[in-house]
Amino acid sequence: MSNEHITLTAGDAEVDVLPGNGGRVGGLRLGGVELLRQGERYGCFPMVPWCGRLRDGRFRDGATVQQMPLNAPPHAIHGTARNAPWRTARRSGDEAVLTYDLVDPWPYAGRVTQQVALTEESLTLTMGVETYESSFPAQIGWHPWFNRNLGGEDVRVDFAPAWQEERGEDHLPTGKRIDPTPGPWDDCFGMPDGVDVTLTWPGQLQLKVTSRVEWVVVYDEQAEAVCVEPQTGPPDGLNTHPRLVTPLEPLEASTTWTWTRL
Template sequence: MSDEEITLTAGDAEVSVRPGDGGRIGGLRTGGVQLLRQGERYGCFPMVPWCGRIREGRFLDGGTVRQMPLNSPPHAIHGTARDGAWRTARVSGNEAVLTYELTDPWPHSGRVTQIVTLAEDALTLTMSVETYDDSFPAQLGWHPWFRRNLGGEDARLDFEPAWQEERGADHLPTGNRIDRKPGPWDDCFGMPGGVDVTLTWPGQLELKVTSREEWVVVYDEQAEAVCVEPQTGPPNGLNTLPRLVTPLEPLEATTTWSWRRL
């Protein structure tokens, strides 16, 4: 099927999906209001087959050290699938299914599937990585850029993590877990009961980002946007907390954004 932009609708909610632009969610409107920062780098992109930074682009794959391109020197960041063209497998009025075949520079073959499902008051994203060949470590997650301001007061961010991953000078977790520090953040947090983060635009909208995964990166160092990124492991997790994709066991995760008007 075509990899042209897809528009899904449910009630007064509308989402644009861009298979040809890294499987990205290009925009999300509710009541005519755009919630995602616009631009080719923004919207919401899938992070796969890893999330955040890999230290110096290197990770241990069985007994082999793999080197990924340093697209955020001195590290490799956010996976490879956001830079590729995805294919549209199926579309209905409120759901799209996209696929992406892992390829160079990633050293293993595999298929990523992303399901985008829109309801009147929620958007659910499900992603899986599967292999029919070699097993390999992987991560997956999402990087949404929510607009900080919708025309009134700036968004408030509320969440209660069990810990914050201490961040080293190289922007990677040191391995120490600390109490949450005040923002602004470019930091990973642990939420063992599942990711549960609320964005509130006072007098306008409340949006909750939830996931059964226990890791979330919050990035709000830019004036224009707030990023809340559920993922299956911490930054540099291919080295510190690898999740193995095998022919019998794919890696799968889901996040839901639900909203209500205030």
Template sequence: MSNEHITLTAGDAEVDVLPGNGGRVGGLRVGGVELLRQGERYGCFPMVPWCGRIREGRFQDGATVRQMPLNAPPHAIHGTARDAAWSVARKSTDEAVLTYDLTDPWPYPGRVTQQVVLGEDALTLTMSVETYESSFPAQIGWHPWFNRDLGGADVSIGFAPAWQEERGEDHLPTGRRTDPQAGPWDDCFGMPGGVDVTLTWPELLELRVTSREEWVVVYDEQREAVCVEPQTGPPDGLNTHPRLVTPLEPLEASTTWTWTRL
């Protein structure tokens, strides 16, 4: 286990990686300006082995019903890895690779690997879940908290999803898809060509969040920050869109954030 604080640098960009605090990215500074909300629960944390909420914490694996702790009653939320210490596999000036071995309360053995690579104008996060034993359903995603206000520049969110998952009163998708609605959002959207969301801080910075995955949750109901969360399936996806991790096929995903000065 590692409590170290790793800082990656490339050009005038700096990224803080916190293995001991859920393997999260604790900060991203461009030209000295911090883009991520600061605090122990913020930055950008990996969501694994599931993303968002699982309805009542229960999912089915074949005929077996599995129960996860209700850390967002009445549901379970955002996986288990963000509450764990990760190990450092390797690090250099602009790259860090972390690993986390799945353990209780998750019922299946497996290993998560996360690679953080910083360039002068981009940050790429890549994650995989592998197993050498029984197969199991899983999800991968990231939950960044971007500061809404950067020195007087208030962010705007630009994207063109194909649909919005209708959200029930329990905050979970109902299974119906609707045309995208106006915000504020705590909602899941479908982007079949890949996630592509642009955050613009006028006269300061534009940041594009992209991923080959087709699901993104956008959350902008807080005053301090906005979240753009690429993920391999919708909330409650272990039940509705299970992706199997098998000994032959790991689950892999990545997201890239690219920024441009305005």
């Protein structure tokens, strides 16, 4: 694992980008206050070429069944790129662009590009998956671990989803949509007008997570952190909502975090 460490700055906002550790954002500090849970598994990592759990680690591409390693038995989880080194394509004071070439165990050739762009009020993450060879199904998402507490009251999570994906005992969506239930959650929600979730640390900070994608997983079952994960499809989406990456049509998505001091 390369320990290359890129720090972007804009005003009093600082972002750490860690190409060698899964292309993740390792930290986001506002006025010196760290918003992301620290540790090599945390920060905010890209989920690609799939998001969340993949049932039994398998997906079908036409008549072919592909098998991924079961890194969360009995399922495969969060793609392959978060455990791999990425390359830095370019960087400036407030922007970094990273690339990752899809390799074994993923069975298709392709390239992932991620842009991390910082301003004084926002952080925008943009990702694209492209292929020059065979088409394949894929998903894009991000998995940030926001600190539940920044030294005052715990964070409050506010959002108004159109539905919740009913979760089976295997933690995967059953295919049925239900009315949203109260937390705590490890659940996927549908927001057909785009993801829009507000995190409020009372008296300190408000941060909005927005994206034009239609699904968000909210995970707040851990004491230390709260995860708000925009993604291009639900968990197991390679099987249930496949989005095809073709030589003519890449898969692209972005998410923006916008903050306001309270």
